[in-house]
Amino acid sequence: MRLTGFARFLPTRSLRNRLMLTSLVVVALPIAIVGVVLEREGRQALVTEKQDKLFALTRILDADLGPGFDALLADLPSGWSDHDAAVRHLNARLAVLTDRLAAADPGVGVGYYSRRLDAIVTYGPSRDYGATVGQPIKSDHPGRRVMETGQPRVEVGALVRGPIMNAMLPIVRGGETIGYIWANEFSDAIERQQRRIDEAVILSSIGGLVLAFLIIWIMSRRLSRDVEVIVEGLEVMKTDLHRPIPHLRDELGGVVVAINAMAKALLDARSLTENILTSIADGVVAVDREGRVTAINPAAEMLYEIRAGDALGRLYCEVFAGCPTESLLLGTLDNGRPRVSVTIDYLRGDEVLKVDASSSVLRDGDGNQIGAVVVLKDVTERHRLMGQVMRADRLAALGELTAGIAHEIRNPLTSIRGFVQYLDDCETIEEWRQYGPLIIRQVDSLNRIIGELLAFGRPRPPQIGKVKLDVIVEETTFLTRGKSGARIELDLDRSVPEIEADGEALKQALLNLVINAIQAIPETGTVVVSTRSDGEGNAVIRVIDDGVGVDPENLDKVFDPFFSTKPTGTGLGLAMVHRIVDAHHGVITIESRPGAGTTVTVRLPFAQPEPEALP
Incomplete structure (x- = not known):
């Protein structure tokens, strides 16, 4: 039976009783062993001595x-x-x-x-x-x-x-x-002498046990008294870290010093944390595993217009009436997935606030989940200022767009006016037949510009569905084959899963990218179209050519409307591609060196994000 099993038979299962029992067993066992050995050795020594005599x-x-x-x-x-x-x-x-x-x-x-x-x-x-x-x-x-x-x-x-x-x-x-x-x-006579040896050994063992018991009793009493002081002090510290444990002697005194030091460090850390939470301008709300509010700082009180005393200890959905099931904080609590910088609309009274929310899981020292926390930042004013900046940018872009439209339309109009003036003085039908087609081509050019402008200015919302990138790439590149001496190669990862996207819009964007790559190759060259997964929830499409490249000073302008380095280009193709990628919550980047070719990278999420709810 283990030592702890004997402790169950003690009157009270106190540390002192267990310590005494343990010490007695530890002391009694060697004494008993020594007694037996001495008794046997004494008997043998007596027999040997008798034989020798x-x-x-x-x-x-x-x-x-x-x-x-x-x-x-x-x-x-x-x-x-x-x-x-x-x-x-x-x-x-x-x-x-x-x-x-x-x-x-x-x-x-x-x-x-x-x-x-x-x-x-x-x-x-x-x-x-x-x-x-x-x-x-x-x-x-x-x-x-x-x-x-x-x-x-x-x-x-x-x-x-x-x-x-x-x-x-x-x-x-x-x-x-x-x-x-x-x-x-x-x-x-020999047996009498052996019995005297046995009696001496037994008396010595009993005396040793009695003496050991007295010493253990005295020492355990002192030790248990010191331990009780530590236990009582720890109980007090559960509710009041300002009351240290009284000083003790010996090693337990060192333990007390360490405990008091840790309590002070914890008190300082708690004070620092409370001061930080009180001082920061961002709102902080924490809940436990059952969804009960465990912490709320003044900034969150002001944002939610609620007092901490009315929120602490209550369920989150009870505190905030009408709490949606898809709440950012409760979602992180359920699935353990943190959310970072999610902008949401929060209705407070008659006003709608823009709130930047980030949620994460709270864990204890062993890594076990104990709750969740959300940090809220009121960015309403920032959004208002950003709106003003965006309006200013749109007005500036509108000015540039207007200038580009005027430039693109003026050239065909000038040609049409010149031909019409010339034909006004013509006397033969042959001259009308000669210059009439030229006028028609200029009119068609105007019509094409207006058509692309309308498509760029009034894009249709994407029709989201499940599409396979490799199918989109194969169908799009098939349409471009034979249009030049460039060779088109495909490097497709068939393991890339389906993505949520507008397949026709992606075809239009990819077609523009491939045509641009072909047109960047003077005579012969190669265009490589590849698909991959970046391991972060995105599908990646790359269009790589070994053409003339783009000058560094023009890289920041390639997606601007009406910017083109081609003599017959309108400058709306890449702008349209950029808009399609933005509509899919994707990212498009371009890398190029003059004479070394160009690489265009498009990253599209596998799943389109859903509208966020309240925090």
Whole structure:
């Protein structure tokens, strides 16, 4: 179970309780592990120490034995032949050694065993175990394995003396095992010592836990008190950033300093933002994800003629009666698409205001949408001034247009007048027949000029529909083939989608551009017509020629009415193209260098914009 799972069983799930529980677990676990390790290591150390001590006693007895049993029996007339006499003789010689060694370490039993006699020679202390002298060990006694293998051995269990730890050392003389020496101690004595070790470890662990609990309790109390100060201060800051958290010590003091600094920075930023919103002349209105007004500055109050107290917290459509569903602000809130510099008409009382509106999405620090905001600028006066400037420009253009018309009509009229004066004095019908067609051509020229002028001055509104640019280009360029030595090449992107446009008007505009490109090529050359998508919602048409080009000083005039560099041109063709592109909310540009050709680029939106509603 995770630590947080234990916290559910605490009386209160406070930071202090969780901290105490966590600290106790963190402290208790190492103490328990150390206690177990110490207990096991202590037991093992005790056993090892006992074994080392017992083997040390056997090595002493082995050294005291000297050359072996044969040397001790040398002064016995019967030697090895008399079993009982040999046992008594060896016991008399060796019992002194075993009893002295047993007396030096009470509770220890030591002795010799003769393999040849198959009997216990001595067992000290003799007063306790003298009765075992002369007796053989059992057939399954571990001492026999020691004599067979010649390897020392420690055995714990019930042997001759009872339940003991018995260390047995083989007696090797001349490469032959002649018996073994033992030193043993009762198991219950060893177990008592092991229990004392266990008790010491347990008492030490409990003492450590109690001491750790006291320290943790004191430290957690102090820490929780400091944390409560921070929590209470943060609660106050939710509504009042002017009240800092009281100063604390240690690391939490640094945290408090950082929090107070951030609160001051936030207060300064909020004050700066409020001052900016209050001071700017543009209106600002913000709504949350439900469309409720969350902010409105004085400029917006003046524009909407409403007080902030009557708007904040209410739905946008409730505040502004009759709010259309296609509102710029609510549209951005729904689809997340920002709108920039959209000029709309806003009805306020009896007057209609021109308002420049821009809307965008509001996001939090994680990038999640939390609302939308619209910035409103009253441009009514600017539009009025622009209207005056446009009227002045139209009057100036009208003057230029009038001068151009007068110039274009005067030349044919002068020719007609001259021919008529000449024919007035003619006496033969042949001269009338000779100059009559000339007069008719001049009249046709006047009629053509008037027709183009009427088409330019009274354009029909575009008939918008879905059209394919590649089809328009192919049909238009087909009409121009064979009119000169120029070669027409098509570079069409078939993936360009359909656009909303007037197909016939586009044909007329494209035809003018291609004819101009052909006429700019003296003899032979190439005209390339391409279609592309610019990736920004526009279709692009380019007409490129390698003709004579346009002088830099004439580039700004090519779209002016009655401006033409061709001897027979009227100067209305490119002006008509410009008007058609404008009617489609498109853009036309021209790039040219004398002798290097000309590139005309037309950008048309895929979809025609819809009339904007109120913000």
